[in-house]
Amino acid sequence: MELEKKDAHVAHGHAEAHHESFWRRYVFSQDHKVIGLQYALTALVFLLTGFSLMLLMRWQMAFPDDAMPLIGGLFSEAAAPGGRMMPEFFNQLGAMHGTIMVFMAIVPLVVGAFGNYVVPLQIGAPDMAFPKLNMVSYWCFLPGGLLMLASFFLPGGAARSGWTSYPPLSVLEAGQTAWLFAMVLLITSSLLGSVNFIVTIVQLRARGLTFMRLPFFVWSQLVTSFLLLLAFPPLEAAAVLQLMDRLAGTSFFMPEGLVVSGQIQDYSGGGSPLLWQHLFWFLAHPEVYVLILPALGMVAEVIANNTRKPLWGYRALVYSVCFVGFMSFIVWAHHMFLTGMGTVISAFFQTTTMIISIPSVIIVTCLLLSLWGASLRFNTPMLFALAFLPMFGIGGLTGLPLGLAASDIHLHDTQYVIGHFHYVVAPGTIFAIFAGIYYWYPKVTGRRMNETLGKIHFWPSLLAMNGIFFPMLIQGLGGMSRRLYDGGKTYEFAADILVWNKVMTMSAFTLAAFQLVFIFNFFWSIKKGKKVGANPWNATTLEWTDAPSPPIAHGNFPKPPQVFRTAYEYSVPGQPQDFKPQSQEA
Amino acid sequence: MSVAIPYTTDPRPDTGLYNAKLGVWLFLASEVMLFGALFSSYILLRTSAPEWPAGSEILDVPVAFVNTLVLIASSVTMVMSWASLKMNDFGKYRLYMGLTILCAFGFLGIKAYEYGTKFSHHLYPAESTFLGIYFVLTGLHGLHVIGGLIVNSYLWGPGAKMWKTEPDRFANRIEVAGLYWHFVDLVWIFLFPVLYLL
Numbered sequence: 001m002e003l004e005k006k007d008a009h010v011a012h013g014h015a016e017a018h019h020e021s022f023w024r025r026y027v028f029s030q031d032h033k034v035i036g037l038q039y040a041l042t043a044l045v046f047l048l049t050g051f052s053l054m055l056l057m058r059w060q061m062a063f064p065d066d067a068m069p070l071i072g073g074l075f076s077e078a079a080a081p082g083g084r085m086m087p088e089f090f091n092q093l094g095a096m097h098g099t100i101m102v103f104m105a106i107v108p109l110v111v112g113a114f115g116n117y118v119v120p121l122q123i124g125a126p127d128m129a130f131p132k133l134n135m136v137s138y139w140c141f142l143p144g145g146l147l148m149l150a151s152f153f154l155p156g157g158a159a160r161s162g163w164t165s166y167p168p169l170s171v172l173e174a175g176q177t178a179w180l181f182a183m184v185l186l187i188t189s190s191l192l193g194s195v196n197f198i199v200t201i202v203q204l205r206a207r208g209l210t211f212m213r214l215p216f217f218v219w220s221q222l223v224t225s226f227l228l229l230l231a232f233p234p235l236e237a238a239a240v241l242q243l244m245d246r247l248a249g250t251s252f253f254m255p256e257g258l259v260v261s262g263q264i265q266d267y268s269g270g271g272s273p274l275l276w277q278h279l280f281w282f283l284a285h286p287e288v289y290v291l292i293l294p295a296l297g298m299v300a301e302v303i304a305n306n307t308r309k310p311l312w313g314y315r316a317l318v319y320s321v322c323f324v325g326f327m328s329f330i331v332w333a334h335h336m337f338l339t340g341m342g343t344v345i346s347a348f349f350q351t352t353t354m355i356i357s358i359p360s361v362i363i364v365t366c367l368l369l370s371l372w373g374a375s376l377r378f379n380t381p382m383l384f385a386l387a388f389l390p391m392f393g394i395g396g397l398t399g400l401p402l403g404l405a406a407s408d409i410h411l412h413d414t415q416y417v418i419g420h421f422h423y424v425v426a427p428g429t430i431f432a433i434f435a436g437i438y439y440w441y442p443k444v445t446g447r448r449m450n451e452t453l454g455k456i457h458f459w460p461s462l463l464a465m466n467g468i469f470f471p472m473l474i475q476g477l478g479g480m481s482r483r484l485y486d487g488g489k490t491y492e493f494a495a496d497i498l499v500w501n502k503v504m505t506m507s508a509f510t511l512a513a514f515q516l517v518f519i520f521n522f523f524w525s526i527k528k529g530k531k532v533g534a535n536p537w538n539a540t541t542l543e544w545t546d547a548p549s550p551p552i553a554h555g556n557f558p559k560p561p562q563v564f565r566t567a568y569e570y571s572v573p574g575q576p577q578d579f580k581p582q583s584q585e586a
Numbered sequence: 587m588s589v590a591i592p593y594t595t596d597p598r599p600d601t602g603l604y605n606a607k608l609g610v611w612l613f614l615a616s617e618v619m620l621f622g623a624l625f626s627s628y629i630l631l632r633t634s635a636p637e638w639p640a641g642s643e644i645l646d647v648p649v650a651f652v653n654t655l656v657l658i659a660s661s662v663t664m665v666m667s668w669a670s671l672k673m674n675d676f677g678k679y680r681l682y683m684g685l686t687i688l689c690a691f692g693f694l695g696i697k698a699y700e701y702g703t704k705f706s707h708h709l710y711p712a713e714s715t716f717l718g719i720y721f722v723l724t725g726l727h728g729l730h731v732i733g734g735l736i737v738n739s740y741l742w743g744p745g746a747k748m749w750k751t752e753p754d755r756f757a758n759r760i761e762v763a764g765l766y767w768h769f770v771d772l773v774w775i776f777l778f779p780v781l782y783l784l
Contacts, residue, residue: 126589129605195612203593203605233616234623241627244722249712252631252719270635270715275627282623554589 028139030131031554035138036117037444043108046145047430048515050100053093055508060085061487062505079157090485091160092152092175098163099179102287103186104145106429110294111190111228112141114436115197115221117444121543121551122215124206124561124583129199137192144185151178162483164280167253167273171245172260180239180246187232187239194228197221206542208563212318213582215541215567216304216311219318220297223325224290231286231329238279245271274339281332289328291425293321295388295432296363302385302435303367305539307374308578310568313366320359320366327356337405338412346405353403360396364389380454384435387462388428395423398473413483416476419469427465434458434518442536446549447529453521460514467507471500538579541567545581595755610762614769617730621773624726628719628780639716641782644709646700650782653696654774660689661771664738664764671757676749679760683742686767690735697728720781727777730770737763 029035059068068075072083079089120128128134151158156174159165170176201222205214241252249267253276256269304311311317333341333349368389376382398420401407411417434457442448478497480488487501488494535544543551546561561583569580597604632638667682704710704717711721741763748756 127591129591129593130609131589131591191613191616195609195616198612199605199609202601202608203598203603204591229612229616230619233620237620237623237627240722240726241624244711244718248710248718248721250718250722251712251715252627268712268714268718270631272630272634275630278630279623279627 028135030127030135032116032120032128032131032134033444033551033553033556035134036113036115038138039108039112039116039141040114042142042145043105043113046100047105047109049149050097050105051512051515053097053100055512056085057090057093057097058505058508060090060485062501064486064489085485087485088157088160091162091483092158094483095159095162095165095179096148096152099148099159100145101425102163102291103183104141104148106291106425106433107190107228107287108141109433110291110298110429111197111221111224112138112193114294114298114433114440115193115224118440118543119197119218119221120200120204121443121547121556122218122541123201123204123209124542124546124557124563125200125204126555126557126560128196129203130196133192133196137189137196140185140189140192144182144189147178147185148182151175151182154178164284165242165276166280167242167245167276168255168258168260168265170276171242171253172265177243177246180243183239184236187236190228190232194225194232197225198229201225206561206563209542209582212315213563213566215297216300216314216317216321217294217297219321220293220300223321224293227286227290227293227325227328231283231290234279235283238276238283241279242276274336274341277336277339278333281335282329285332285335286325286328288421288424289324291429292392293324295392295429296321296367298432298436298439299385299388300367301541302381302439303370304568304570305439305537306377306379306382306385307370308377308570309370309374310566310570311366312370312372313362314566314568316362317366320362323359324356324363327352327359331356334403334405334408337408343405350403350405354400357396357400357403364393364396379438380449380451380458381435381439383455383458384431384438387458388431388435391423391427391431391465395420395425395428398423410479411476413481414476415472415480415482418482419472419476422469422472426469427462431461431465434461437522439537440543441525441529442532443543443547443549443551445526445529446531447525448532448536449525449529450521453517453524457514457518457521461511464507464511464514468504468511471504475500538577540569540579540581542582546583595752595758604758606758606762607765610765614765617769617773621723621726621776624719624723625776625780628723631715631719635715639714641716641720641784644716645720645782646703647782649696649700650778653693653700654778656689656692656696657771657774660686660693661768663689664767668757668760668764671749671753671760676746679749680742680746683738683760687735687738687742690731690738694728694731694735697724723777723781727770727773730773734763734767734770738767 026034029038056068067083068080068085072080075083075085075089079086079092116128116134120126154175159170159173159175159179161170161173161176165176165179201214201218241250244250245252245254251267251269251271253273254265254267254269254271255273256267258265258267258269300311300317331349331352333345334353337346337349376386398416402411402417402420438449438454475488475494475497478494480491480494480497484491488498532549534547534549537544539545542561542563547557552558563582564585565580565582567582569582571578572580591605592598593603593605595604601608663682663685667679667686670676670678670682709717711718741759745759746756748759
């Protein structure tokens, strides 16, 4: 009876969708698909913005003596007099690049966009469990993001204490108050989203869709939501404390007798700068897994589909992703080995860090072994997914020396850290995002993106990514510090590795150039892409087999799906076709 | 316009929960992390401080004790209001929910009086780390009380119309609001000894 009721409502919803006003339909929509697309487009714009900030910084690091070409005149006198960047402006760009990329681009893309659009479809739900909350979540995200960007135009400029906002610097410098308020909005958005995702996945799974039949992408979203739910509130607490330090004159993070530029600061003292670092990294380490787990989920979907084989070790993948999620809460202080917090604590966090690498390796190994003996389909999503594996591999392996307290002494705060982290997130997560975009694009638009343009996008991007990030590892091993406004020019020891700055900058501009191909392909294919049916990839999961492309507004499925088997039954012997949909009756 | 989402009122058989109940428990889990982080900060700041004042010498223990009783009473009336709905007595629901709202106002009034006396003695957050964390913890808790007050007032007034159309769903809403209200109460039960007595 429950199903009949749902049926009636779905049909009802379909008929009524045509009478919605423009505002209800596209702006304050409660349809998870529209909200997913809102997140996607907004976050892609933020991604491009964050990348552009980095291009300015890369110019400065490679050519510290030269004015910025073409656009140099556009900046204010305070930021870049005569087109030559001031150190303060460089610091603002650095802090905002990190903040924008992590909190406003990657997380909203992998969770807000892909999670929102794909999860309800993959579990056979008509929508998210709380559609209104979903809408509110987006409308907290957008003002938060805009406030963050607008802070560039405040007197004194944007936050400039790095995305980590370490006090005392962050309490003293301009721009930080806007950063904190914007973060509170972004945190609220994530919080509402994560509650919604967990309830949706637990409560709205289709009939027969048990947990062990869930597509791996849904599992990765479930674990990610728990990380967002439990890790973000401590940052909110920390943000409140830092706001108090800035606005009410408390000294939670301010030590006694702090002297700045020869002046003793007027704080009651007794605070601990280290406390901020603990609270911040308690969020920010799980946050790293928020960036990578959904990416692993997307890659798993694309790989299973294009190997035409079941994922190798589905259960191992699921248990590993849960274990990673749990462990990610007790590794945070490996970011703090050099703070003098003590060798005992360092030893503890070094051990947990080594432990968390085990399930991460299991996940990558499972994905790699899934390729064994398959006849691969090398379409664009698959190329990005395949490139993800070694890139994420390099990112992960270069993390080991950072996780060991002894070797971290040499590498801490060098370009090596930047190289390591970006290998995980740029050719890692962002490639997974590209794989996801090329893969699910037909579901959203009913058309495929152009394959040739996709390959023109892929190969140079892969080369350019390595051209940017591999030299960072070299420079970092050479001892080059991160956050150097002149790119290290004034340091004698860096003379031999300075040349890499130019290589990285050239690669970054190359990368930018070939993203234009993607942007063109993205918009051109909406109207001109090759028309395809509901299931162009011959996939097994519900979003392809049971919903039209695009899925029905408000309700998704013509009739509520029912599930009979596990998620990836490809190439089952004795079957007429090489895939067996989850919803196909035995 | 929106689709009918399953399990908004009736529990899903295999999980035994309706959506909002799971949702509020998850939300409370995140709230535990929020206040947990602040309590941990309190511990870290206190253990690393060379000296730490005794809370009872600065803060007004009897007044806070009365406030504790007010808040506990409001939790009792909150349960009674939900139980009244389950027993189909809407009049009693109105009464008990009204009492809950009054208690919340009472709590906030007493808290405002406490803040007022602190300010009149020039005891501001910037004075010391103890007062800083006192104002942050009680202030954030106060904001949670105000949030609960707004929700409860809505459910007492305009929101109660749902009783006529969907009584089960309305009772669920009271249950969910109650879970949140008990949590706010519980936070105070921790705050009171930590700040005033220890």
